[in-house]
Amino acid sequence: MNIVVLVKQVPDSGSERKLDPSDNTVARATADNVINEMDEYAIEEALTVKEAQGGEVTVLTVGPDTATDAIRKALSMGADKAVHVSDPAIHGACAPQTSAIIAAALSQMEYDLVFCGAESTDGQVSVMPALLSERLGIPQLSGARKLTVEGSTARVERQTDGGYWALEAPLPAIVSTWDTINEPRYPSFKGIMAAKKKPVETKSLADLGIDPATVGLATATSTVVDFAGRPPKGEGVKVPDEGDGAEKLVGYLAAQKIV
Amino acid sequence: MAEVLVLVELNPAAGGPRKTTLEALTAARALGEPSAVVIGAPGTAAGVKDALAEYGAAKVYVAESPEIDDYLVAPKAEVLAQLVTSVSPAAVVIPSSPEGKEIAGRLAIKTGSGFLTDVTEIAADGTATQVAFAGQTIVHSRVTTGTPIYTLRGNSVTPEPAPGAATEETVQVTISDAAKATRVVERVVEQKSSRPELTEASIVVSGGRGVASAENFSIIEGLADSLGAAVGASRAAVDSGFYPHSFQVGQTGKTVSPQLYIAVGISGAIQHRAGMQTSKTIVAINKDPEAPIFELADFGVVGDLNTVVPAATEQITARK
Numbered sequence: 001m002n003i004v005v006l007v008k009q010v011p012d013s014g015s016e017r018k019l020d021p022s023d024n025t026v027a028r029a030t031a032d033n034v035i036n037e038m039d040e041y042a043i044e045e046a047l048t049v050k051e052a053q054g055g056e057v058t059v060l061t062v063g064p065d066t067a068t069d070a071i072r073k074a075l076s077m078g079a080d081k082a083v084h085v086s087d088p089a090i091h092g093a094c095a096p097q098t099s100a101i102i103a104a105a106l107s108q109m110e111y112d113l114v115f116c117g118a119e120s121t122d123g124q125v126s127v128m129p130a131l132l133s134e135r136l137g138i139p140q141l142s143g144a145r146k147l148t149v150e151g152s153t154a155r156v157e158r159q160t161d162g163g164y165w166a167l168e169a170p171l172p173a174i175v176s177t178w179d180t181i182n183e184p185r186y187p188s189f190k191g192i193m194a195a196k197k198k199p200v201e202t203k204s205l206a207d208l209g210i211d212p213a214t215v216g217l218a219t220a221t222s223t224v225v226d227f228a229g230r231p232p233k234g235e236g237v238k239v240p241d242e243g244d245g246a247e248k249l250v251g252y253l254a255a256q257k258i259v
Numbered sequence: 260m261a262e263v264l265v266l267v268e269l270n271p272a273a274g275g276p277r278k279t280t281l282e283a284l285t286a287a288r289a290l291g292e293p294s295a296v297v298i299g300a301p302g303t304a305a306g307v308k309d310a311l312a313e314y315g316a317a318k319v320y321v322a323e324s325p326e327i328d329d330y331l332v333a334p335k336a337e338v339l340a341q342l343v344t345s346v347s348p349a350a351v352v353i354p355s356s357p358e359g360k361e362i363a364g365r366l367a368i369k370t371g372s373g374f375l376t377d378v379t380e381i382a383a384d385g386t387a388t389q390v391a392f393a394g395q396t397i398v399h400s401r402v403t404t405g406t407p408i409y410t411l412r413g414n415s416v417t418p419e420p421a422p423g424a425a426t427e428e429t430v431q432v433t434i435s436d437a438a439k440a441t442r443v444v445e446r447v448v449e450q451k452s453s454r455p456e457l458t459e460a461s462i463v464v465s466g467g468r469g470v471a472s473a474e475n476f477s478i479i480e481g482l483a484d485s486l487g488a489a490v491g492a493s494r495a496a497v498d499s500g501f502y503p504h505s506f507q508v509g510q511t512g513k514t515v516s517p518q519l520y521i522a523v524g525i526s527g528a529i530q531h532r533a534g535m536q537t538s539k540t541i542v543a544i545n546k547d548p549e550a551p552i553f554e555l556a557d558f559g560v561v562g563d564l565n566t567v568v569p570a571a572t573e574q575i576t577a578r579k
Contacts, residue, residue, distance in 0.1 A: 241562025
């Protein structure tokens with residue numbers, strides 16, 4: 001079983017995140033960058049399938065040179081090797097362009113299953129499986145809270161409001177995972193050491209046969225016009241409960257005409 | 260007047276369109292004259308047409324086939340792309356559910372267009388407003404390529420009635436084999452609830468780690484029911500097993516934007532703020548006066564949720 005996991009490096013959602021006012025893109029150079037949290041569940045699921053069925057897990061990432069940290073994290077968890085697409089021309093690419101780059105990279109690889117996190121904590125667009133499905137003509141099994149692979153068929157429980165949809169598709173397919181699907185392992189010391197020796201292949205847009213003029217900020221299909229910080233909220237009221245907390249609360253709701 | 264296509268999202272539990280559809284019809288009027296697009300099983304349009312007329316649909320494109328619901332996302336994107344090609348709309352507006360976003364993405368690839376997800380407002384010139392980074396940054400964006408496609412975040416726009424002719428036009432549906440790759444074998448409802456859906460509710464009452472147990476979430480549910488509200492939970496409460504994941508509000512859960520958000524026993528970590536910061540009015544109940552949730556709250560009570568919340572529930576119920 002050849003398994004590819006898509007990994008994205010993002011600014012830590014627990015730290016302050018900003019857009020760069022010079023070109024309105026995510027300020028990655030100055031950010032506290034980490035592997036996208038939801039991707040760890042995708043890696044764990046890929047390793048689980050590999051452990052049950054044999055095969056190899058390859059990490060694929062598109063991002064600047066600093067994204068090697070995210071790749072090392074995935075390799076230290078147990079992935080076997082990595083492909084890192086890095087090219088200055090990619091800066092500012094939109095989702096459709098990024099999907100074209102990932103699709104081109106995947107087309108140069110062998111895969112039965114492609115995994116990714118159900119969303120990235122920076123963009124939160126959550127549509128990469130749909131875009132890749134469209135471009136590669138492989139089925140999407142997105143939003144999984146459970147996966148089973150039997151022979152050449154994958155079955156997924158797609159998490160929905162108050163339940164799930166049971167999905168089924170032939171391999172090769174792309175699966176995206178929520179944090180309900182498993183509990184990602186922590187890299188062991190041995191895993192961290194081993195990761196340093198695992199092969200990471202770097203590819204440019206030229207290696208993928210993509211014209212740099214078709215991707216990046218200048219030709220992106222959408223653009224950020226401007227941005228601003230959220231206007232600060234006016235000072236709220238904070239009252240202590242001195243046996244009358246409920247009354248004060250209901251009084252406030254009544255004044256707001258809510259009750 | 261320019262035609263704007265609005266994809267109808269159905270409410271399978273209650274019948275009719277989801278409120279998000281009426282919001283999308285309202286938002287679309289900034290760009291032109293909305294036409295609703297109904298894609299579903301035969302008979303679907305009949306159940307939604309009156310509501311679409313009431314909220315300004317000039318036309319209702321009806322694309323019905325027994326096969327559409329058998330497969331995930333792709334058939335709807337295919338039908339919508341065919342329609343975009345034939346009517347050349349000024350824009351497409353889609354309710355921002357997981358399925359809606361995936362349809363938007365596929366439609367963008369098929370039509371060579373750009374798309375913007377989770378927009379909260381669309382201006383007449385096509386500029387959309389988005390909220391980024393846990394609600395801290397307000398972004399204005401534009402689609403620069405092809406037919407602009409927007410997904411509209413629920414509860415961002417107040418639905419306003421405006422009579423429309425709702426003239427029916429039948430769309431021939433042929434689904435390619437490529438769009439039949441992912442089969443939907445079954446749709447399973449595990450939690451039947453009489454409460455409003457979290458992302459649609461005008462009031463949300465959420466509990467956090469301070470609620471202390473799954474059993475004690477009945478306090479949260481009691482307050483929610485007295486207000487006709489939806490119930491939410493913080494990640495800490497979900498990770499502790501107090502409440503199911505599908506009710507999680509925050510960075511890795513749902514984003515809600517109700518008229519009133521009541522945070523009970525929630526400290527207000529950035530992970531949680533990401534999902535509720537744009538609520539109109541925020542009320543917090545927490546025993547720790549230093550809890551960061553109070554920085555967001557319009558009104559806060561420093562006290563024990565176990566006494567304040569049941570007493571408040573009782574008083575609200577008594578007022579009815």
